[in-house]
Amino acid sequence: MSAIRFRGLTLGYDRHPAVHHLDGTVASGDLLALVGPNGAGKSTLLKGIVGEVGALDGAVETGTKAIAYLPQAAEIDRSFPVSVLDLAAMGLWRPFGAWASLKRHRPRLLDALAAVGLSGFEDRPIGTLSGGQFQRALFARLILQDARLILLDEPFTGIDERTTADLLALIRGWHGEGRTVVAALHDLHQVRAHFPSTLVLARRPIAWGSTAEVLTPPVLARALALSEAWDEAAAICRHGTRAGTGDEAASAAAHDHHGHRHDDGHDHAHAHSPSHGHAGHGAAP
C-alpha cells in the first residue's frame, strides 16, 4: 500500500522546474528522509504533496487528504497574540471546525504540550517562546492533528541537540504507530541514525532507497554538482514526449541490462528503479 505516489511529477515556479520528473511511491508507514543541497527542491516537493504548489506536469496522489504539514517556521506570524495552547489547539481543526467547544478537551491539549516538554507554557503568548520552544509547540500541534501522513520541512534547523533528540523520539513514535513520515533534513548523521529510507534530490531524483545504500559518497557528490541557477534560455523539456508516466524508470533499467550507456542525464532513473529491489519504491504498481 502506498501513502504517496508520484507520476512523472514536475513542480516549479514560472515554468522552471524545481522538482523534475519524479516517479515512485512512498510506502505506507515509511519513515523517509528527503536529502539534498539548498535549492534541490525538497521544500517544493513537500509543498507539492500538500497541494501548496501546483504540478507543472505529472501528478502526485496521496491516499488521504488529512496531511499534517510542518513548514519552515518563518512563515508563521509569531507576533500575533495567541497563547501556546491556542496554537496547539489549531491541530484539532479537522474534527472540531470553527465552532465546536474545546473546553472539555483541555486535558488532551495539555497532554500534547506535555508530550513535547511544554508543560506550564500553555498560557504564554507564542511571541515569548524561544526558537526551540516554538518548534516544540508546533510539534504539539502535529500530535493533535493525528494525521496518517506527516510532512516535516527542515524541522531541526536552528534547534539545539536536546530538543532535536526529544522531537526525533516523537517522530520515531509516529513511525512505530504506522504513520508515514517524510522529512526534509540536512544532518546526514541524523538521517543514517533514524531514517530507514532516503530520497536524495537535486532538482531531479538522484537516488531513492534504503538509507545505507543511498547515502554513499558518489550519490552525494552527484547531488552537490547540482547547478542552482535557472537557465532563462532553457529549451522546453522534451522528457514527456519520449517516455510515458512512470514507465521511464523501468525502461531505463531495462536498457541498462542490455548494456546501453545513458549519458543524456537519465542516470537518475536507475537509482530508484525496481532493479534495486526495495519494496515500495520505484515504479511498482
Next chain:
Amino acid sequence: MTLAGLSDLLVGPFVEFGFMRRALAGCLALSLSAPPLGVFLMLRRMSLMSEAMSHAILPGAAAGFLVAGLSLPAMTLGGLIAGLAVALAAGFVTRSTVLKEDASLAAFYLISLAGGVFLVSLRGSQIDLLHILFGTVLALDDDALVLLGGIASLTLAALAVLYRPLVIECVDPLFLRSVGRVGGPVHSAFLALVVINLVGGFQALGTLLAVGLMLLPAIAARFWAADLSGLIPVSMLISMLASVTGLLVSYHAGIRLPTGPAIVLAAGALYLVSMLIGPRGGLLHRLVRRRHLEA
C-alpha cells in the same frame, strides 16, 4: 463646578436635542462593530488597507449620488458594490498573479478614487463632495440609524462565527490552507465586513473619517491589552468614549467645529494619551526602568 453643572455639560445636549441622541446612537453602534475589525487589521499589519478601502467606496457612493441625488439607499448600495468589487478584484489578482495584496489593492483603490472624484464633479457642487467625504453625523435619519444598527449586529454575529478560522488565518494562513479550504472565504468575508462598516461609517463620518473610528481605537487598545480577549473590548470602549467626547466638544464649541472630525480627533487624542501612559509598552513605562526579575 457643581454636579448639576456637570450634568448640564455632559448629559444636557443629549436630553435636549433629538439629533444629538441620534448621533450618539449611531456612533455607539459603529463603536461596537468597527473597532474589532480594526484590531484584526492592525494585528495583520493591514491598517492602511482600510484607508485604501475607504477610498474605493467613493465612486460607488458617487454613482449612487449621480443617479438619485443625496439618497441613503442609493449611495449605500453604490458604496457597497464598489467596495466589494475592489476587495474581490484585489483578492483575485493577489491569488492569480505575482502581486502581493497591498500592491493590487493600491492599484484598484487609486483607479476607484479617481473615478469617484470624476463622477462627483460631473454633477454637484463642492458642498456635495464635502458631504460625501466628511459625512453628516448630526443629520442621521431613521433609515441611517437602522442601517448602522443592522451593520453592527451583522458584524458582531459574523465575527463570532468567523472568529476561530479568522485567528488561524491571521497566525498561520498556510496551516489553514493545509487543513481545509475555508482560508480564502474567511479572508473575503472579513474584507466584506470591513467594506460594510466603512459604508456604514460613511453615513455618519464620511468616507475619509470612517477609517478613524475603525483604526484609532484599535491601535490605542494595543497599549492597554495584550491579547484579543482584551483588545476587542478595550477598543470598543475607547471608540465609545471618543464618540461621546467628540459629540460634546463639537456641540459646546458651536457649529463651527464639524462633528465627524471632532469624533476622530477625540479618538486621536485617546490614542496619544494611551501611547504615553498605556501600561503595555507605553512611552512612560519604557522610561521608568523597573528592576528585573529573578527568572
